Amino acid sequence: MSTSARSTSSASSAPSAGTAAEELVGVWLVGARGSVATTAVAGCAAVAAGLRPPTGMVTETPPFADSGLPPLTSLVFGGHDTAHCPLPKRAEELAAGGVLPHGLPSAVHAELAAADAEIRPGGPLPGDSRTDDELIESFAADLRDFVRRRGLARAVVVNVASTEPLPTDGDARLPASSLYAAAALRAGCPYVNFTPSTGLHHPRLAEAARSSGLPYAGRDGKTGQTLLRSVLGPMFAQRALDVRAWSGTNLLGGGDGAALADPAAAAAKNAGKERVLADTLGSAPEGEVHIDDVPSLGDWKTAWDHIAFDGFLGTRMVLQTTWQGCDSALAAPLILDLARLTARAHATGLTGSLPYLAFYFKDPDDGAPAALGEQYGQLLRFAEELGTER
Numbered sequence: 001m002s003t004s005a006r007s008t009s010s011a012s013s014a015p016s017a018g019t020a021a022e023e024l025v026g027v028w029l030v031g032a033r034g035s036v037a038t039t040a041v042a043g044c045a046a047v048a049a050g051l052r053p054p055t056g057m058v059t060e061t062p063p064f065a066d067s068g069l070p071p072l073t074s075l076v077f078g079g080h081d082t083a084h085c086p087l088p089k090r091a092e093e094l095a096a097g098g099v100l101p102h103g104l105p106s107a108v109h110a111e112l113a114a115a116d117a118e119i120r121p122g123g124p125l126p127g128d129s130r131t132d133d134e135l136i137e138s139f140a141a142d143l144r145d146f147v148r149r150r151g152l153a154r155a156v157v158v159n160v161a162s163t164e165p166l167p168t169d170g171d172a173r174l175p176a177s178s179l180y181a182a183a184a185l186r187a188g189c190p191y192v193n194f195t196p197s198t199g200l201h202h203p204r205l206a207e208a209a210r211s212s213g214l215p216y217a218g219r220d221g222k223t224g225q226t227l228l229r230s231v232l233g234p235m236f237a238q239r240a241l242d243v244r245a246w247s248g249t250n251l252l253g254g255g256d257g258a259a260l261a262d263p264a265a266a267a268a269k270n271a272g273k274e275r276v277l278a279d280t281l282g283s284a285p286e287g288e289v290h291i292d293d294v295p296s297l298g299d300w301k302t303a304w305d306h307i308a309f310d311g312f313l314g315t316r317m318v319l320q321t322t323w324q325g326c327d328s329a330l331a332a333p334l335i336l337d338l339a340r341l342t343a344r345a346h347a348t349g350l351t352g353s354l355p356y357l358a359f360y361f362k363d364p365d366d367g368a369p370a371a372l373g374e375q376y377g378q379l380l381r382f383a384e385e386l387g388t389e390r
Helices: 035-048 087-096 109-116 132-150 176-186 203-211 225-238 254-260 263-281 327-347 355-360 372-388
Strands: 025-030 075-081 119-121 154-159 191-193 215-217 242-252 289-293 300-310 316-326 350-353
Touching (some): 025 035, 035 087, 035 327, 075 132, 087 109, 132 154, 132 176, 191 327, 225 263, 225 316
Parallel strands (some): 025 154, 215 350, 242 289
């Protein structure tokens, strides 16, 4: 994947910049009826209406005030999904589980219903005889129709679907995540992969990504255990403490728990968790991450880490951490951040991968630092750059 660059296309064909407040921007969610997507849509409506503060949204902090990001009121939601539960009903279920505040689904029912009306059937489902190209064209047509009907300046495609196993060399077909990614490119839409799934990283899409003239970012959103690792790993390295072993366990339910019960899907998820340790410590310590599906947890998760390290004169010590959180509430504000930042990057003519957004990912694009503090500094510099492109 190439690093981002400025588009050299003529002014007549380049995306317009500097008019974010006057434009409508689409956010097309792959997995649009899932918990993360539902929380993002409900949360955007609640914050935009002043019903809730923008807690967890980095783009709503002062350093981003002059970056020209599209306002929350300008975002229009749609997406693909194979599920059929309407967003208002899904939001009620999330409120019953404590994910959304009591009463919020009723308060933002109109916005949820409007987003649900823009969700199109995903796939491929069992028995679907369409070729990869036919599926890609169908998904791209849905995107083009969304942009046209709603009068959007642009639309950003964000993958928040369940984790899929990594493809093997013998696979003749593209995985579903790559079909959606290819459709985004074909429809002229920037793309963000918030999952560990292959998406745009499939070798068969490399040339299409390079030649698309579009910005893209990711993969696998960093919301909990790996977020903590990206802080603690540099701490050990900077204090010259020798990490001997780093083991972890995750307990989670909901759709993610069910998907990650598949060992192949879990392996795709764990790759990013392990990479951050190797990148921040200089080498991978002993230990593994285990993921257990606990359906009764629903959208809540618990992550434990056991870190064995040596101090001065070889004194052996241990650090243990416990992270308990709600995956959807942790991820949703990041989805809104990424959609706004990527839309603004597109509006300013940036193309290619966006390593500046590594702050949000377990497996960031090439050229990005691994430590959270360095990633945050890079993100702030990117915010300044976006603000100068008026």
